[in-house]
Amino acid sequence: MTKEPQDRFKGYRGQAKAALIEHDVAVWSDVEVHSTRGTFRGIILPRSETADDIHLVMKLTSGYNVGIRVDTIETIEVHGYREGHYKIP
Amino acid sequence: MKTPEQMTAEDYRALGFRCGLEIHQQLRTAKKLFCHCPNTTYSNVFDAELLRHMRPTLSELGEYDGTALMEFKTRKEIIYRIARDTVCTYEMDDTPPFMINDDAVDIGLEITLLLGCKLVSEVHIARKQYLDGSIPAGFQRTTILGVDGSIPFQDRRIGIRQLGLEEDACREVSDVGHRRTYLTDRLSIPLVEMVTEPEMLTPTEAAGVAQVLRGLARSTGKVRTGHGAAREDVNVSIRGGERVEIKGVPRIPLIPALTHYEAMRQKALLEIRDLLASRRIAAADITDESFDVTGIVKRTHFGPLRQSVDLGHPVRAVCLPGFKGILNIETGPNNVFAREFEGRVKVIACLDSVPNLLYHDAPELSLSNRLWDRVRHAVSASPEDAVLLVWGPERDLHTAASEIQIRAREATIGVPNETRRSLADGSTVFERILPGPDRMYPDTDHPPVAIADARVDRIREGLQPLPWDRLREYVQKGVPEHLGRLLLRSPRRSLFERLLAADDASPIVLAVVLGQVLKGLQRAHVRVDTIPDDRLAALFGIHATGRFTREAFPDILTRLAASPDEPLTALIDALLPQPPPPEAVATQVRDSLADGAWRRDGVGPREFLLAMGTAMTGLRGVVPGRTVAELVRNVISAGGAA
Helix, strand or coil, X not given: CCCCHXXXXXXXXXHHHHHXXXXXXXXXXXXXXXXXXXXXXXXXXXXXXXXXXXXXXXXXXXCCEEEEEHHHEEEEEEEEECCCCCCXX | CCCHHHCCHHHHHHHCCEEEEEEEEEECCCECCCCCCXXXXXXXXXXXXXXXXXXXXXXXXXXXXXXXXXXXXXXXEXXXXXXXXXXXXXXXXXXXXXXXCHHHHHHHHHHHHHCCCEECCEECCEEEECCCCCCCCCEEEEEEEEEEEEEEECCEEEEEEEEEEEECCCEEEEEECCEEEEECCCCCCEEEEEEECCCECCHHHHHHHHHHHHHHHHCCCCECCCCCCEEEEEEEECCCCCCEEEEEECCHHHHHHHHHXXXXXXXXXXXXHHHHHXXXXXXXXXXXXXXXXXXXXXXXXXXXXXXXXXCCCCEEEEEECCCCCHHHCEEEXXXXXXXXXXXXXXXXXXXXXXXXXXXXXXXXXXXCHHXXXXXXXXXXXXXXXXXXXXXXXXXXXXXXXXXXXHHHHHHHHCCCCEEEEECCCCCEEEEEEXXXXXXXXXXXXXXXXXXXXXXXXXXXXXXXXXXXXXXHHHHHCCCCHHHHHHHHCCCCHHHHHHHHHXXXXXXXXXXXXXXXXXXXXXXXXXXXXXXXXXXXXXXXXXXXCCCCCHHHHHHHHHHHHHCCCCCHHHHHHHHCCCCCCHHHHHHHHHHHCCCCCCCCCCCCHHHHHHHHHHHHCCCCCCCCHHHHHHHHHHHHHCXXXX
């Protein structure tokens, strides 16, 4: 991963940021998250800075975003990296 | 083309048939999903009309969705009919949403748990672009509550990909030319979308799984019922084909024919692809060129084209190299490949008066041979090429010619990804390009909502038994399975279960009356839905005393519906005599048959029925038919007369 540290965890802070560091993943990582509520596959998205610090946000392959509470995460497998560039049309 | 009746499961396996379902089920909440408007019945009354235009938006991964771009090409004016009682400024996208309706989330979570899905910990509202105008904002607010569940079906399990909670769209009133009109009362009613994996291997299985899912949602008692409250999108593909989505199937019994004929359409499209390949035609051979041939055809006697020309509209010709004969290949019931072009021209170029195109080798009469020769010459068509004509306003005509070329290029690849609209004869027509994940982007108006463990635990504790577990229990108690299935969907299910558990009444009588008889009377417009549960329970109590037989239920229930305040015993006494003692019954049967009028040519089944008819007079409803039949048989075997 070649991003600067502040970009790697864009919007994340507190427990959620600690979890990303602990599992060695970052924003835009294509991952499979194994949690106590089940397995979720998708891309880790930046988090809104006004949102809480106990969830990470993922975009599932269906295009939907979901939040995973970080204290339910058991392991994270990394499958790749896919950065999005959002432009206002 | 084979009909569904001519196909076996093995035939579908050979085709590589696969089908997945998206079941949309409206929820029964007091309010809509993101505002405080009532979740109420529909009405065609409206107080005002609004006009909107739609344009596409990028997803947060920076891409446009193909469907959104296609809808943008249609340049539609959208009219919304709004009523004060059912719509506020939220639905019209003039104010932000309120927080998501907690009751709807709870019902959604309940169904998610029933499907065995893994729950998300935080709900994120997404905006899913809908540029067809069915939602004034241009997007639907939607979210995922759970993924990766399963339900039992026959001897295996069917995977559930996800459960979504979203707001319903408008009801379309009309769609003519560049103007589409909607009613907005249905807009934003909460619904769940249950998405299966594509694991149904025959059309019949697809309908069966749809029934299971609908039954599961209804088993909560918290979903809307009635016309349009549940709608199915059906995804179909065959080996070598592509996923095609048939949208908004209103009734489950339509699913087998629709999925079968979609599979047949894909088979035909793959054969067309192979035929084009054998003629060495590739996508690149189909150019962007089209020709103005107005001058050649303007004096034609072919009505639709002539009327358009007389209005000053031009006519364009498109030459498809190597397509000779292909436009006449059958792709469905009363359908040929040319209809694929017709659909695109109709939907995207908005040239919606059919016929909207002509082609040279069509079986129907169109231009004279002389005019066709001149057109073919003008576009330099070889004998192996097909030539199509389209006509209409200049700007639409360029879109139309371009869409014909796009569809022809797709023919060289096989089956295009698209959504199709269902028709009553089992066929479908083009609706739009199949949307992908790029049409989603985050809703910046609504914060994420955490789903706390305590909330999940509360819902889990209140979960109703699963329908298939209920059915197993009914059958164990002696209820025939087909009646059990009716009762699972019945509004009287809880009464049935209470009476079944009490063990005072015959399970079969309970099932027949509460499952079948009430439904039959409702169909005959008897307002049995107004009869309170406690009156029905009391009626079963009286039946258990032997006062009347099960044959009398329809008459009693009909009167009960019409006389809500009449005491039950008085009501029954007014309809039926007191049951005679057993000795008197035997005497009455013998006496009624004494004149031998029931005799015809011996003592066969016909005579038995005639004798039963005679003997039941005066006993119907108070003496069981089985008892009378036994007595009648005795009379017949004793020689026919007392």
